[in-house]
Amino acid sequence: MKAVELRGISKRFGDVVALDNVDFSVEVGEVHGLLGENGAGKTTLMNILYGLYKPDSGKIFIMGEEVKISSPLDSIRLGIGMIHQISTLVPEFTVIENIVLGDKSLGTFKFDVKLARKKVKELADSIGFELPFDKKVKELPPGVKQKTEIVRALYREAKILILDEPTAYLVGDEFDQLLRAINILKEKGVTIIFITHKIREVFQACDRVTVLKGGKVQGSLDVRKASEDELVSLMFEGQKIEVTDSALPKMILEDVEKTESPILKMVNVSTNVPNLKNLKNVNLEVYGGEILGIAGISGHGQKLLTEVVVNPNLLHSGDILINGKSIKGRSTVDILKSGVFFTPEDRVLEGTLPTASIYKNIFLGHHREGRFLKGKSVVIWKKVRSISRDLIKLFRVKTPNEVIEIRKLSGGNMQKVIFARAFLNPIDLLVTHNPTAGLDMASVKFVFEKLLEMRKSRKAVLYINEDLDELMAVSDRIAVIRNGQIVKVFQRKEFNKREIGKYMAGVVE
Amino acid sequence: MNALDEIVRSIVTYMPIYTLSGLGIVIGGRAGIFNISGEGAMMAAASAGYLSAVFMGNWYVGFLISMAMGALFGLLLEFLHEEMKVNQFIAGIALVIFGTGLSDFIYKLVVGIKFYIPDAPPTPEIKIMPDIPILSAFFNQNIVVYFTYISVIAAYYIMYKTRIGIEHRAVGEDPRAADVVGINVKMVRYLATIIGSAFIGAAGGYLPLVITGTYTPGIASGRGFIAVGIAIFASWRPERTFLGAILFATIEAIALQMQVSEIGVPYQFLLMLPFVSLLLVMALFKGKIEHPSSLGKPYSRE
Numbered sequence: 001m002k003a004v005e006l007r008g009i010s011k012r013f014g015d016v017v018a019l020d021n022v023d024f025s026v027e028v029g030e031v032h033g034l035l036g037e038n039g040a041g042k043t044t045l046m047n048i049l050y051g052l053y054k055p056d057s058g059k060i061f062i063m064g065e066e067v068k069i070s071s072p073l074d075s076i077r078l079g080i081g082m083i084h085q086i087s088t089l090v091p092e093f094t095v096i097e098n099i100v101l102g103d104k105s106l107g108t109f110k111f112d113v114k115l116a117r118k119k120v121k122e123l124a125d126s127i128g129f130e131l132p133f134d135k136k137v138k139e140l141p142p143g144v145k146q147k148t149e150i151v152r153a154l155y156r157e158a159k160i161l162i163l164d165e166p167t168a169y170l171v172g173d174e175f176d177q178l179l180r181a182i183n184i185l186k187e188k189g190v191t192i193i194f195i196t197h198k199i200r201e202v203f204q205a206c207d208r209v210t211v212l213k214g215g216k217v218q219g220s221l222d223v224r225k226a227s228e229d230e231l232v233s234l235m236f237e238g239q240k241i242e243v244t245d246s247a248l249p250k251m252i253l254e255d256v257e258k259t260e261s262p263i264l265k266m267v268n269v270s271t272n273v274p275n276l277k278n279l280k281n282v283n284l285e286v287y288g289g290e291i292l293g294i295a296g297i298s299g300h301g302q303k304l305l306t307e308v309v310v311n312p313n314l315l316h317s318g319d320i321l322i323n324g325k326s327i328k329g330r331s332t333v334d335i336l337k338s339g340v341f342f343t344p345e346d347r348v349l350e351g352t353l354p355t356a357s358i359y360k361n362i363f364l365g366h367h368r369e370g371r372f373l374k375g376k377s378v379v380i381w382k383k384v385r386s387i388s389r390d391l392i393k394l395f396r397v398k399t400p401n402e403v404i405e406i407r408k409l410s411g412g413n414m415q416k417v418i419f420a421r422a423f424l425n426p427i428d429l430l431v432t433h434n435p436t437a438g439l440d441m442a443s444v445k446f447v448f449e450k451l452l453e454m455r456k457s458r459k460a461v462l463y464i465n466e467d468l469d470e471l472m473a474v475s476d477r478i479a480v481i482r483n484g485q486i487v488k489v490f491q492r493k494e495f496n497k498r499e500i501g502k503y504m505a506g507v508v509e
Numbered sequence: 510m511n512a513l514d515e516i517v518r519s520i521v522t523y524m525p526i527y528t529l530s531g532l533g534i535v536i537g538g539r540a541g542i543f544n545i546s547g548e549g550a551m552m553a554a555a556s557a558g559y560l561s562a563v564f565m566g567n568w569y570v571g572f573l574i575s576m577a578m579g580a581l582f583g584l585l586l587e588f589l590h591e592e593m594k595v596n597q598f599i600a601g602i603a604l605v606i607f608g609t610g611l612s613d614f615i616y617k618l619v620v621g622i623k624f625y626i627p628d629a630p631p632t633p634e635i636k637i638m639p640d641i642p643i644l645s646a647f648f649n650q651n652i653v654v655y656f657t658y659i660s661v662i663a664a665y666y667i668m669y670k671t672r673i674g675i676e677h678r679a680v681g682e683d684p685r686a687a688d689v690v691g692i693n694v695k696m697v698r699y700l701a702t703i704i705g706s707a708f709i710g711a712a713g714g715y716l717p718l719v720i721t722g723t724y725t726p727g728i729a730s731g732r733g734f735i736a737v738g739i740a741i742f743a744s745w746r747p748e749r750t751f752l753g754a755i756l757f758a759t760i761e762a763i764a765l766q767m768q769v770s771e772i773g774v775p776y777q778f779l780l781m782l783p784f785v786s787l788l789l790v791m792a793l794f795k796g797k798i799e800h801p802s803s804l805g806k807p808y809s810r811e
Contacts, residue, residue, distance in 0.1 A: 050689070052688070072688060072691050073693070091682070091802070093679065097675065101676065101690050107672060108673055109667070110671060110672060111670055111672045152690070
């Protein structure tokens with residue numbers, strides 16, 4: 001019997017075809033992988049099943065019966081639960097409040113969580129989860145938030161559970177706990193749809209797998225009979241890229257002689273900024289010819305670690321030296337001029353002017369340079385545009401022209417424009433925060449190549465990423481940041497996902 | 510003792526203006542709607558409430574019509590925001606201008622230009638206490654004061670102790686989180702804005718129906734904006750809104766007392782007092798103020 005059957009689902013967002021006539025079905029009681037690279041349409045398809053998006057065409061069948069799902073309320077009633085990649089819990093509410101939120105059986109003018117608490121506790125115990133019921137969700141690490149979301153779905157009696165990239169923020173042994181919970185749920189007859197872009201996880205967790213690419217179904221196979229190569233070729237058909245089992249391009253780190261003295265040196269750096277995780281006595285050195293990766297759970301000080309390098313005002317104590325010169329008392333403009341470039345975490349809002357054109361975004365930050373100016377202040381737009389056109393070609397940005405608003409580009413192409421801006425002038429130090437977030441494989445490869453080019457020309461890269469697989473792919477060393485402190489530095493030969501994860505989660509101090 | 514009693518009495522009499530309008534803004538804000546249209550809604554409600562009370566010869570009709578007028582403004586605001594995709598603040602400002610114009614327009618349409626302007630019917634009073642000085646000033650009061658007390662307590666109870674209240678706040682904190690558990694975000698936002706604006710309308714109606722007894726152009730005189738300040742100062746909590754309202758009612762009562770006692774302070778200065786106080790309060794409490802996370806932000810699924 002089919003728990004879920006989607007027939008001929010299509011969905012467009014503006015001019016972009018997200019899903020093209022997709023057929024997808026899941027048998028009762030199986031763990032079904034939905035595999036594809038970023039942008040393949042996995043989440044869009046599941047958001048349609050959950051009632052968050054309206055399909056342009058297509059039919060949905062649940063347990064063999066055709067249904068109309070126009071809101072999450074409909075899907076919850078049909079026994080569908082979804083664990084989103086980005087937490088959908090109310091941060092200001094406690095765990096238990098979040099779990100029972102939306103349950104109308106509690107009564108209209110009552111909110112008695114005491115009764116619910118017992119049921120929730122039993123549910124959590126039955127899949128081996130321990131939850132801090134009375135803690136506010138905003139104080140919890142991502143792994144616990146995810147457990148809360150799973151229990152919430154079970155509380156609403158989900159028989160079909162959608163997990164959207166559930167491993168993205170898990171560290172240490174949290175992945176094992178999740179696998180155990182999945183197995184228990186499977187025994188109870190719950191059907192699970194497991195969205196991922198990592199081939200390895202399909203083999204670890206799934207019975208069957210459906211591969212999506214560019215909004216189309218590439219095929220559906222039995223995992224026991226499938227090989228890694230088969231899945232790779234379905235996922236990346238037509239792209240001549242060698243990939244690893246975590247769906248990353250295979251990169252080779254050549255031997256490069258490091259510079260004698262560090263390009264970036266942070267000495268006892270502490271910050272004191274309200275409402276942000278502050279740095280405490282951070283000591284780091286990045287030499288020319290190396291990529292220093294920073295691993296850590298989001299919100300442990302990464303934001304200030306990147307920003308303090310270009311903004312001396314954030315420095316509370318300690319010092320930062322770039323090419324041996326202190327940044328104290330210097331302006332951001334001066335630091336950037338001395339050969340530093342910074343690409344912020346939020347590519348769209350912090351990294352670009354979303355509604356400005358591509359060429360204006362490339363020009364941004366270079367607007368004081370004499371070569372673009374007539375006299376002191378009149379911009380020679382013709383020159384800006386011609387250089388932008390050259391860069392668009394050089395960086396292979398997919399766009400009809402340079403005047404298009406940058407927000408209309410895909411994430412990968414937007415990142416290419418940001419890198420084009422970074423490399424317009426020669427730089428010694430690149431500080432880059434989550435540059436590959438949400439990018440498809442070809443774009444990830446592009447970013448990695450740029451980082452390795454910096455390395456090869458004996459420049460320094462400070463590379464912050466939440467995804468350990470990606471960090472391990474190109475870093476020479478990985479420093480783990482936790483609570484604003486560097487708790488451990490690993491050399492490339494010591495890289496081990498589980499070990500690094502332990503330090504990230506604070507299991508080992 | 511008598512003078513103090515007098516002042517306390519006038520503070521309590523002014524209190525409903527700020528409490529009801531502030532509460533109305535808080536109710537919308539807790540669903541994520543930053544309602545700055547209060548000034549306009551109060552004006553229109555004052556005019557409509559006064560006129561209907563006079564012509565029907567019934568105080569209650571006037572008060573209910575002022576609430577209905579407020580509710581209409583809430584409906585308009587949320588309609589502009591939700592269906593027409595107008596920015597909440599722009600829609601709010603537009604409604605302030607609209608309400609200001611509308612109030613004078615309907616007044617002139619109905620009353621015209623006359624030398625004799627009729628008074629609104631007297632406000633029902635409720636006496637539940639013997640005449641103890643000061644304390645009785647809080648209770649032996651007009652009916653709206655009681656309505657205000659009940660509203661604050663009810664709003665607090667509903668927001669924090671009931672399922673619908675938790676869902677209401679969830680929408681204001683994180684509409685996506687509310688949506689995925691099956692809460693109808695749009696409906697909650699409509700209801701909260703309409704009910705909230707009905708309270709703002711009640712505050713508007715209170716001015717001619719209780720305070721002045723008659724309608725005069727510009728009757729809200731900036732109180733609709735002070736109410737926004739109170740909601741912010743109160744961190745969008747009903748019980749703190751009440752405290753903020755007492756503070757501003759006190760300032761207004763003192764300013765009035767100073768005006769009456771002719772101590773030589775120019776009255777323009779006294780008129781300015783509430784606004785200067787608002788700036789001071791904002792500066793003093795900066796950093797201690799919390800907002801619902803989705804306040805002022807539109808929500809759409811795709």
